[in-house]
Amino acid sequence: MLKTISLSATLMIFWLLMSGIYTPLLIGLGVVSVAFTMIIVHRMNIIDQETHPTHILLNLPKFIVYLFIDLVISSITVVKLVWQVRKPITPTFSTYKIKLKTDVAKVIYANAITVTPGTIAIDLNGDEITVHALVKEGIDDLLTGEKETKVRQLVE
Amino acid sequence: MIIDAISWFCLMLGCFFCFSGGVGILRFPDFFTRMHAASVTDSLGAILILVGLMFQAGLTLVTVKLAFILLFLLLTGPASSHAMAKAALHSGHKPMNSNTSDDAAKNSASGGDVSNP
Numbered sequence: 001m002l003k004t005i006s007l008s009a010t011l012m013i014f015w016l017l018m019s020g021i022y023t024p025l026l027i028g029l030g031v032v033s034v035a036f037t038m039i040i041v042h043r044m045n046i047i048d049q050e051t052h053p054t055h056i057l058l059n060l061p062k063f064i065v066y067l068f069i070d071l072v073i074s075s076i077t078v079v080k081l082v083w084q085v086r087k088p089i090t091p092t093f094s095t096y097k098i099k100l101k102t103d104v105a106k107v108i109y110a111n112a113i114t115v116t117p118g119t120i121a122i123d124l125n126g127d128e129i130t131v132h133a134l135v136k137e138g139i140d141d142l143l144t145g146e147k148e149t150k151v152r153q154l155v156e
Numbered sequence: 157m158i159i160d161a162i163s164w165f166c167l168m169l170g171c172f173f174c175f176s177g178g179v180g181i182l183r184f185p186d187f188f189t190r191m192h193a194a195s196v197t198d199s200l201g202a203i204l205i206l207v208g209l210m211f212q213a214g215l216t217l218v219t220v221k222l223a224f225i226l227l228f229l230l231l232t233g234p235a236s237s238h239a240m241a242k243a244a245l246h247s248g249h250k251p252m253n254s255n256t257s258d259d260a261a262k263n264s265a266s267g268g269d270v271s272n273p
Contacts, residue, residue, distance in 0.1 A: 017217065017220050017221075017224075018221070018224075020217045071199055071200060071203075072200060075173065075196050075199060075200035078180065078192055078193065078195075078196050079173060079176040079177075079180075079196060081180075082176050082177075082179055082180035082183060082184075082193060082196075083176065083179075089184065089185075089189060091186070091188060091189050091251060091252055093188075093251050110234075110238070111231075111234045111235070111238075114195075114233075114234035114237055114238050115195075115199060115230060115233060115234045116199070117192055117193075117195040117196045117199055117200070118192050118195075119192075120188070120191060120192065120195070120237060120238065120241050121238060122238065122241045122242055122245055123242060123245070132188050132241065132251055134184075134189055134192040
């Protein structure tokens with residue numbers, strides 16, 4: 001029930017921000033659209049921890065700040081490698097085990113790896129993840145497990 | 157005036173990152189390494205350009221819409237690059253490993269790009 005309310009509130013806020021025209025007709029149309037969406041979602045029975053993860057909301061700002069700093073640092077590293085003609089790149093392909101349990105945590109972790117330039121998560125099989133990195137240091141950084149800890153803090 | 161300066165600083169820096177991404181795509185030796193270069197363009201390049209545009213727009217609904225564009229770009233970017241990398245790997249495209257990368261890097265250092273067959 002709580003999730004239904006929070007999802008419809010999110011959808012309504014999204015509608016209001018997107019439309020920008022606040023006449024009774026358009027707001028009314030928004031309400032009808034949200035109600036219709038909620039009926040469909042309810043019939044499909046797909047609201048749960050996975051599709052509407054409200055439990056991570058509190059820890060989200062901290063994680064986004066961490067991810068943004070990581071993204072800036074690794075972008076600068078890759079741009080340096082682009083312009084430094086002499087420095088050789090060391091593309092590394094490696095598979096290692098992760099300790100994250102839930103699917104949501106694994107997906108967030110894999111996407112966090114891919115969104116930072118210099119590392120791409122290619123495959124995820126059970127608890128084994130395959131990562132391709134532009135330089136070997138990229139893999140070494142991941143193997144220290146800092147990112148994994150941050151993701152665990154986010155979802156738990 | 158100051159806001160204009162910050163905005164232009166962000167836009168120029170974003171342009172530089174996008175341009176570097178493009179140069180990286182041409183310069184790096186194989187498919188996977190080129191993808192790393194491309195991901196600079198759609199992460200930091202896109203962030204800086206959109207933030208620069210947000211400063212231009214000020215505190216309006218346009219800024220909110222730009223923020224949504226940024227959010228969806230950052231959510232879909234990893235998904236598409238993951239899909240590309242996995243498709244390449246599945247269709248038998250072997251990534252070059254560290255042992256051969258030294259030679260390739262030397263080649264690319266001495267004269268333009270080296271494409272992996």
